Amino acid sequence: MLKKEELVHLQEMAKKIRCHIIEMIAEAGSGHPGGSLSCTDILVALYFHEMRIDPSNPNWQDRDRFVLSKGHAAPALYAVLAEKGYFPMEELKTLRKTGSMLQGHPDMKKTPGVDMTTGSLGQGLSAANGMAIAGKLDGKDYRVYVLLGDGELEEGQVWEAAMAAAHYKLDNLTAFVDHNGLQIDGSITDVMSPEIIEEKFKAFGWHVIDINGHDFEEIINAIEQAKKMKGKPTVIVANTVKGKGVPYMENQVDWHGKAPTKEQAQEALKALIG
Amino acid sequence: MxxxxxxxxxxxxxxxxxxxxxxxxxxxxxxxxxxxxxxxxxxxxxxxxxxxxxxxxxxxxxxxxxxxxxxxxxxxxxxxxxxxxxxxxxxxxxxxxxxxxxxxxxxxxxxxxxxxxxxxxxxxxxxxxxxxxxxxxxxxxxxxxxxxxxxxxxxxxxxxxxxxxxxxTIFDDSYEFEVGKGVVLRDGKDVALIATGIMVGESLKAAEILARDGIEAMVVNIHTIKPIDEEVLLKAAECKAVVTAEEHSIIGGLGSAVAEVLIEKKPVLIKRVGIRDVFGMSGKPEELMKAYGITAEDIVNAAKSLILSYK
Structure with a gap:
C-alpha cells in the first residue's frame, strides 16, 4: 500500500508532467500529445517511486535502465527527466528545435538520462533484452524497464524479442504496454489488431499482469510483483486513455500527433490544473 | 599456399x-x-x-x-x-x-x-x-x-x-594492419589496380599477367572501404588509369568509393570490375566469378582497354 502522502505526491507530479507535455508540444508546434499523456502515470511511478537512479550520474553502471520503445512519447520522458534534475527545466522549451538536446525522438547521445536511442517502433524491447542480459552476465542487480505502445506490437521485431526474453529467462526485465487502443490511422483493432495482448505474451512465455495504467496503486503493485517473479520476464499491460487528463484529447485519434494551438493549450492546462 | x-x-x-x-x-x-x-x-x-x-x-x-x-x-x-x-x-x-x-x-x-x-x-x-x-x-x-x-x-x-x-593467403604474420590505411602491394606506373576482399588476390594475379606484356601495374589493397585512405588513392591516381575490383555491385561499393574521391581530387580514367547491376545465381564459386566477370583475366582486360584509350 502506498502512503497517502506519496500517492498525493505522485498524482501532483503527474499533473505537472502533463502540463509540461502540453506546453512543450504547443511551443514546438508539433509532437505527440495523445500517447505522451497516456503513459505519464507509468513514467512517474517508475522515476519518482521505483527506479534506482542518480540524476547527477546518468551513466552510473548499477542504475536501473528505462527504454522508451514508443519513442514518440519523448515529451513525457523529457518532462520526467527534467523534473528529476537530469537537465535544466528551461531545456523543455527547446523540444524539436534546431540544435536542441531534446530531439523529436529520444537520443541517448544528446540527452542525459536517456538510456537508449529509440523512435523507430519495434526496436526497444531488443535493446532492453541486451541490457538485461548484460546485467545477468555481470552479476548486477539492476532492473530494466521498457515501455511499448499497443500499436507498436504490430512490429514483428517485438515478437522476436519477446521470444528471446522468455528464452533467456530475463526476470530482471519488465515491459509495459501502454494499451490506449489507438494508433495513427485509427483504433488498433480496426487497423491491425494485436489483441489479445495478454494471451499473446502468455503464449510467448511471459508473466502477464493487467492493470489500470492510471492508478498508481496498481502500477506499483504490478512492479513489485514483477520483481518477485523468478525465471520469467513480466509484461504489465496498462490499460490507459489516450490523451488522458485533457478532456478534448481523450480517446481522440486526431491527437496522436498534433500540437495544440495556444488557445487549446490554455484550455488543456486549465483542465489539468483543475 | x-x-x-x-x-x-x-x-x-x-x-x-x-x-x-x-x-x-x-x-x-x-x-x-x-x-x-x-x-x-x-x-x-x-x-x-x-x-x-x-x-x-x-x-x-x-x-x-x-x-x-x-x-x-x-x-x-x-x-x-x-x-x-x-x-x-x-x-x-x-x-x-x-x-x-x-x-x-x-x-x-x-x-x-x-x-x-x-x-x-x-x-x-x-x-x-x-x-x-x-x-x-x-x-x-x-x-x-x-x-x-x-x-x-x-x-x-x-x-x-x-x-x-x-x-x-597473401600476407604473412608480420603484416601490419591499420584501419583506414590502404596497402600498396606492388608498385607500377601504367595502371593502378585497386581491390578489396578476395579481389586483392585476383589483382595480384592480373598484375603478373600484365607484366608479361610489359605493363607495370600498381596493386593497392583497400581493406577499409570506410573511412577510405585518400592518400593512397591519390598516389594510385598518379598512374594514368585506375581499375577497381570488388566482389560486389559496381553501384555503391569500392569502385564508387574510389571514384568519389578521385573525381573531386584527381580525375583519372577509371574502370570498375564488379557485379554489373544483376543478381547472382547458383553455381561453383570459380564458375560464377567467370560468369560475372570478376576474375584476374577481367581485371587484365579492363586495364588493357584503359591503357589503349589513353595511348
Whole structure:
C-alpha cells in the first residue's frame, strides 16, 4: 500500500508532467500529445517511486535502465527527466528545435538520462533484452524497464524479442504496454489488431499482469510483483486513455500527433490544473 | 599456399580474442556453424547468444549489450545482416554510435550454390552509407585475423565483410594492419589496380599477367572501404588509369568509393570490375566469378582497354 502522502505526491507530479507535455508540444508546434499523456502515470511511478537512479550520474553502471520503445512519447520522458534534475527545466522549451538536446525522438547521445536511442517502433524491447542480459552476465542487480505502445506490437521485431526474453529467462526485465487502443490511422483493432495482448505474451512465455495504467496503486503493485517473479520476464499491460487528463484529447485519434494551438493549450492546462 | 576462407579465420580470431577481452560477447542467428562463431561458443558458452532466426532482434540485442559496456560481435550472412536488419543497424547501432561489430559472412557471389537470395552484392553500399560506420573487407585469412582484433579495439560500429569460399593467403604474420590505411602491394606506373576482399588476390594475379606484356601495374589493397585512405588513392591516381575490383555491385561499393574521391581530387580514367547491376545465381564459386566477370583475366582486360584509350 502506498502512503497517502506519496500517492498525493505522485498524482501532483503527474499533473505537472502533463502540463509540461502540453506546453512543450504547443511551443514546438508539433509532437505527440495523445500517447505522451497516456503513459505519464507509468513514467512517474517508475522515476519518482521505483527506479534506482542518480540524476547527477546518468551513466552510473548499477542504475536501473528505462527504454522508451514508443519513442514518440519523448515529451513525457523529457518532462520526467527534467523534473528529476537530469537537465535544466528551461531545456523543455527547446523540444524539436534546431540544435536542441531534446530531439523529436529520444537520443541517448544528446540527452542525459536517456538510456537508449529509440523512435523507430519495434526496436526497444531488443535493446532492453541486451541490457538485461548484460546485467545477468555481470552479476548486477539492476532492473530494466521498457515501455511499448499497443500499436507498436504490430512490429514483428517485438515478437522476436519477446521470444528471446522468455528464452533467456530475463526476470530482471519488465515491459509495459501502454494499451490506449489507438494508433495513427485509427483504433488498433480496426487497423491491425494485436489483441489479445495478454494471451499473446502468455503464449510467448511471459508473466502477464493487467492493470489500470492510471492508478498508481496498481502500477506499483504490478512492479513489485514483477520483481518477485523468478525465471520469467513480466509484461504489465496498462490499460490507459489516450490523451488522458485533457478532456478534448481523450480517446481522440486526431491527437496522436498534433500540437495544440495556444488557445487549446490554455484550455488543456486549465483542465489539468483543475 | 593453403587456401582458407576468411570466415574460418574470423572464427579462430574471435575465440582467441575472447580469452583476452572479457567484454566480448558473440551473437548469432542460427548460422553459427556457417559463420564459425561456434568456435567461440564452445570456448565461452556463457558469452554466446544464439538468438535464433531473428536478425532484427540480433542487432537490437547487440545494441543493448553495447550500452552496458559489452563488445558484441553479431554474426549472420551478409545479406541478412545488412538487408533484413538494415534499419536496426541504422537506428539502434549507428545513430547512437554504439560499439557493435557486425561480422557478416557469405558476402558476394562466391557463396556459390545457394544462389542469389544468399549472395550479398550490395552490403558495402548499404553499410558505407551509414554515418559512424567503419567498413572493413579483408583479403585473406591473415588480414581477417588482424582486422577482427582491430575492430574489437576500435570504439564504434564496425562492419566486417567475410567470405565463405577458401582463398589463397597473401600476407604473412608480420603484416601490419591499420584501419583506414590502404596497402600498396606492388608498385607500377601504367595502371593502378585497386581491390578489396578476395579481389586483392585476383589483382595480384592480373598484375603478373600484365607484366608479361610489359605493363607495370600498381596493386593497392583497400581493406577499409570506410573511412577510405585518400592518400593512397591519390598516389594510385598518379598512374594514368585506375581499375577497381570488388566482389560486389559496381553501384555503391569500392569502385564508387574510389571514384568519389578521385573525381573531386584527381580525375583519372577509371574502370570498375564488379557485379554489373544483376543478381547472382547458383553455381561453383570459380564458375560464377567467370560468369560475372570478376576474375584476374577481367581485371587484365579492363586495364588493357584503359591503357589503349589513353595511348
Amino acid at each position: 593453403a587456401k582458407i576462407a576468411t570466415r574460418e579465420a574470423y572464427g579462430e580470431a574471435l575465440a582467441e580474442l575472447g580469452e583476452e577481452i572479457k567484454d566480448i560477447v558473440v551473437l548469432d542467428a542460427d548460422l553459427s556453424k556457417s559463420t564459425k562463431t561456434t568456435v567461440f561458443a564452445k570456448k565461452f558458452p556463457e558469452r554466446f547468444f544464439n538468438v535464433g532466426i531473428a536478425e532484427q532482434n540480433l542487432m537490437g540485442t547487440a545494441a543493448g549489450l553495447a550500452t552496458c559496456g559489452k563488445i558484441p560481435f553479431a554474426s549472420t550472412f551478409a545479406v541478412f545482416a545488412c538487408g533484413r536488419a538494415f534499419e536496426q543497424i541504422r537506428n539502434s547501432i549507428c545513430y547512437p554510435n554504439l560499439n557493435v561489430k557486425i561480422a557478416a559472412t557469405h558476402a558476394g557471389i562466391t557463396v556459390g550454390e545457394d544462389g542469389a537470395t544468399h549472395q550479398s552484392i550490395e552490403d558495402i553500399a548499404l553499410m558505407r552509407s551509414l554515418p559512424n560506420m567503419t567498413v572493413i573487407s579483408p583479403a585473406d585469412a591473415v588480414e581477417t585475423k588482424k582486422a577482427v582484433r582491430a575492430a574489437a579495439m576500435l570504439k564504434g560500429p564496425v562492419y566486417l565483410r567475410l567470405g565463405r569460399h577458401p582463398v589463397e
